[in-house]
Amino acid sequence: MGALLADLEQSDRLFFCLYPDAQTAAQIAALAHRIKQAHGLSGEPLRAGRLHVSQHHLGDYAGIPDAILANAFVAGGSVAMRPFTVTFDRVESFTRGTRSRPLVLRSSDENGGLTALHQNLGAAMKRTGLGHWAHAGFTPHMTLLYDDTLVEEMPVAPISWTVREVTLVHSLLGRKTHIRLASWALRG
Numbered sequence: 001m002g003a004l005l006a007d008l009e010q011s012d013r014l015f016f017c018l019y020p021d022a023q024t025a026a027q028i029a030a031l032a033h034r035i036k037q038a039h040g041l042s043g044e045p046l047r048a049g050r051l052h053v054s055q056h057h058l059g060d061y062a063g064i065p066d067a068i069l070a071n072a073f074v075a076g077g078s079v080a081m082r083p084f085t086v087t088f089d090r091v092e093s094f095t096r097g098t099r100s101r102p103l104v105l106r107s108s109d110e111n112g113g114l115t116a117l118h119q120n121l122g123a124a125m126k127r128t129g130l131g132h133w134a135h136a137g138f139t140p141h142m143t144l145l146y147d148d149t150l151v152e153e154m155p156v157a158p159i160s161w162t163v164r165e166v167t168l169v170h171s172l173l174g175r176k177t178h179i180r181l182a183s184w185a186l187r188g
Helices: 002-009 022-039 066-077 112-127
Strands: 012-018 053-061 084-093 101-106 142-147 154-163 165-172 177-185
Touching: 012 066, 012 112, 022 101, 022 142, 022 154, 053 066, 053 112, 066 112, 066 165, 066 177, 084 112, 084 142, 112 154
Parallel strands: none
Antiparallel strands: 012 053, 012 165, 084 101, 084 154, 101 142, 165 177
């Protein structure tokens, strides 16, 4: 019962991510609506302002611990990498479970910049005491919506943008709200 109660109290998530620029986010949101309509999906597409590429999850909490937050600020500020272009040209459902599958935007290329940033940020996290959260496995994607219907991989017109910063986000769980705590310009 205690573990169940602890899970219910978790209301805050902390993560690093990359946001597309506003014009690209609007383009991606329009694509999500077209895919929803074309496949008869019932899930609601994420709002353009919430579309992002996750880099590292830093945990779910009942209030974010000050030490985690402080270390995340140090890690984010220590990333040294030049801006890079990311391109997505595929849509598909991740197949975990049979309900509420993420419909995601992916790439037919490896998007090496995304992987390099993930590794760079993971190394910075390890140096600042957040190594527990720095996982090597990484599948670059952007979630468009959640739906019970499986959409097989299909090509879409390429969508590209230049990644110029990494952002630390406080997500209010269950409330569809992202609070951008800080962003650090890519440089290097």
